[in-house]
Amino acid sequence: MKILSCILLLVFSAALMSRAQVPEATQAFDRATRLLNQGAYSEAVLAYDEASRDGLESAALYYNRAIAHYRLEQIGESVLYLRRAESLDPDDLKIRHSLSIVSSRIEDHFSELPAPIWTRLQRLLVSLIPVNLLLISGIVLYLVLVALLVVYIKRIAENDWLRRARYVCGIAAGFFLFAGFTTSFWPPFPDESVVLVDELVLYERPDEQASVSERIHEGLVVTTITKAGDWIFIQLPNGAQGWTTSDGLGAI
């Protein structure tokens, strides 16, 4: 009981601390937005950076920062923050519209590989229930099942409802835990990055003397496969792969 109390206290304290930083972030956001509307785009970017310094984020923060970058002709950064905004609020029309406008400025156009059926199913599931919620739901149901099993083993009580509850909890816990762990270990949305420089050279090996396999340009969203030191192995939307240095990419 004492342990549970300590955990609840810690969670409550953390929530209170983050809430305490919200007014400061909001003030920074308001100041940055005023600068943005005045056309001081570089200053606005710095102010938005300040607003997100305490680990807080919001779709509006990312969106406005993307607009500032767009006005500065920084297409890569603009795509990066619009994609972040979209991840927080995927249904917002303004975000989607602006993303399509900015994407039309991207030089590279690759055909996209179709996702496998299981990946599409995972994406559908994750769009309905976030991965962490899947896991937590599975754990809670699992604990309920354990409690029901204790009742059953100790013969505290037994009837049809308890038996049905055990079955339902078992199946539900199994499903949520399976879905949660599979989507955690094999995420349907791989790590993505945006090209932030005018041109990024892809090499066949992590070596600048290696043959050049492709040249990609600012704003293109690529998938990160692995990293090796300063080198990063990425995949283009059409499935082509290559090594490049990580300093020209921004992780979404």
Next chain:
Amino acid sequence: MYFQLTRSTYQKTNSSRWSVLTLSWVLGVSIFTLIGIPYTVTAQSVKISASINDSTIGTEEGLVYTISIEGAPGQDIQTPEAPAGEGLSLLQSIPNTRSNVSIINGAVTQGYSYSWTYRPTGAGIASLGSTTVRVANTVYKTNPISVTIVPQSQRPTRTQRRRDPFASLFSTLGPQNTEELPELTDRDIFIRAIPSKTSVVQNEQVTIEYQLFYRAGIQLRQSRLTDSWDAEGFWREELEVETRPIPEIVVENGLRYNKITLKRAAVFPTRAGDLSIDSLRIESEALIPTSSQDPFQRMFSTRSRFQPVKLGSASIHIETAPFPEGAPASFSGAVGSYSFSSKIDRTELEVGESIKLTVTVSGSGNLATMDTPRFNPPAAFELYEPQVELNLNRRGTRLTGSKSFSYVLVARTNGNFELPSIEFSAYDPRSGNYKIMRSDPITVSITGSATTPMSVTATTNGLPVDDVAAPFSDAGEWSNKKGAPLHTAAWPYTVLLLPLLFLSGLFLYQRHEDKLAGDISYARNRRAHPLAKKNLKKAVALLEAGDTIAFFAELERAVMGFIGNRLNVSERGLTRQQLDESLRRASVSDDIRSRLSDLLNVCDQGRFAPVGFGRLELEAASEDAATIIVALSSILGGKR
């Protein structure tokens, strides 16, 4: 007979074209004199060539001079005169005449040849003068030919011809049959790699043609490429060549060859610098005509006279310059001669419908790697990835073709919109300039579900058509940035594992409890040792208290209770004989049973006549009881 023919220059002397042909003749002679390359003159379909068997002969060798006439009927040909020789003496005034018929691509061609044999009069430079050939009413004149005569000792040793045709037949039985096969030299058979250019701009087309030359009379079989042909630093496209080529007779360096095109490829340097293309290597088997006059030997030695040969062309170096400066913004590396066109399937549509805008780039160049031209339609259209269609024409000596980019645009807003022009630029190496091509802007009218035409500056949702939407004025809901994913933390696994262990323990404990409650034997067995231990402890306490009677009573209870629990029998009312019998059935040894009997007797004595028991005896009895319990415990089993 094996002829190695060298062709000289001919000039048509048709009287009606005299002035022009004379000029050509003069030019031809001049070129021949300067660079030593002969050329052929054909009149209509008549083709005449003259050659000698070798440009260098020994003083004891014969020189065969041959005039070949193709494409003319025999009755129109007047037997030519042998040319006069300087340093050469004619051995026969009447030429050897041969005729042949060849069918090429279904066309029948008849040919005649006239040969004379000359003998050198000494070492030095000899020459044969010109002669005339009359075919119908046309007169052709040959050019003089020079021949180098060297002392016979400087010529390669050759097997003397056998004058006796039967001698060779019989000699095949003996070891002296050592007919030497002629050696193939680089002059007899070789591959020539011919690049169309050796100095180009990056991505400019270079056509490489590999031609196999082999002397007349040589037969080839089982020819194959030995190595993979590589051209690092180039984009490569194969061009078509005849799969069953008919050799073309050509004269190279004064000698007559059959020529076959082995391979033709268009290559495009992908980077600047001095780039090289590997040599083309083939392996084959060559049949070299023998000089033997023996018809039997010629017939039966065919198989043995096929020699394996390995051939390789020279590697090619292409000097590649980078793209010239001044490239337009739309330039993406296209080099070549291109034309550009665009078409749209319609210009009026409704919201939700699509139109297809197709731009096509045609011409000669590297179409395969050509990038998609940039196209930024108004935001009223949803633009899909263009469909790309590539058509390459690999026939001929250059790679040509077309590449089409079909943009599908779906109308999302009604109104009149202008599709901007699409720009394509390429560097044209012929003119040395960048060429910019643009499609015409197209106005598209969209009607549809919207009841009132929308302004071109806003969508149905009030968002700007060609610009990003306005920024948010409110920060919205703040949230903490995502930390580490839940599955990377340890606590979920702990929460899952601990209840599992708890459940397992609980299950086992409950099963134990159930067994204790339902199985008396199990329960007594489980309780036997703790109870005996407890009784022994109690007896020791009584010993310390000096209560001898109670001590022995407790000691007997401990031992008997232990035995009763372990054997699951009631120890009350159990006679000593019954006890002993039960223990004997339980395989308890006589020694232990005897010790037990002694102990029980001592206990009886202590309880009923407790006289003479000192502390030592009491402690010994307690120790005996513990020892017997331990011994019985190991024999009767059960938990201690």
